[in-house]
Amino acid sequence: DIQMTQSPASLSASLEEIVTITCQASQDIGNWLAWYQQKPGKSPQLLIYGATSLADGVPSRFSGSRSGTQYSLKISRLQVEDIGIYYCQQASSAPLTFGSGTKLEIK
C-alpha cells in the first residue's frame, strides 16, 4: 500500500499569511495527487487534482506543487473561511489512501 505522510498535524497562522502543507508519498505516484478541504461539520471538498490543477470554484489563493514524491498545498493569503482540516489523497493505485490530515486554525 502507498503511505501518505502529511505534515504538520496542526497549524495556526495569521490572516493574510502564507500557509504550506506537505504530503510525502512512500513511492512514485506521478501527478495522481489530490487535496481536499473539510470545514467543521461538513463533507470534504476537492481543492486540487493532478497535483497542481485547481478544482472548479476554488479560489486562486490555493495552489499545489510537486517535487519528486513530495507534494505541497499552499494558501497564499489565509482567510477566515479557510479554517478546517486538509487532506491529501493518492489516486495512483488501490487501495486509495489519504494523509492523516492537517488542522488549520487562525492565530
Add this chain to the structure above:
Amino acid sequence: EVQLVESGGGLVQPGRSLKLSCAASGFTFSNYYMAWVRQAPKKGLEWVATISTSGSRTYYPDSVKGRFTISRDNAKSSLYLQMNSLKSEDTATYYCARHPTTSYVMDAWGQGASVTVSS
C-alpha cells in the same frame, strides 16, 4: 447541480448487517465510477469501495473486503453499500463520492450517513 444524498445509516449491533443508499442527481450517473469513503469519529478519511460505471468491477481495501459489497442501479441513479458482519471499528460517517472520468480522486461528496456499531 451535482447532488449525492446518502440514507440508511443508524445504530446496529456487532455482527449484524446494514445497507446504505446514495441517490445521485444533477449528472449522468451511469458515466461515472462511484465510491464510498468513511470517517470514524474525530479521525481521518478512509476509502471503502469503488465501482465501475457498469458495476462489473469493484475494488475494496483489505479492511472491508469480504464483508462489504458496493453495487449500483444506473436506472435509478443509485449507489449502495451492503455492510455485513459489522464491527465496532466500522462506526463512522459514510460518504458517497464521485470519481471524475479520468481519475480516482473524488470530485463530489454527499453529506454523509452515520453508522454506529454497538451492542
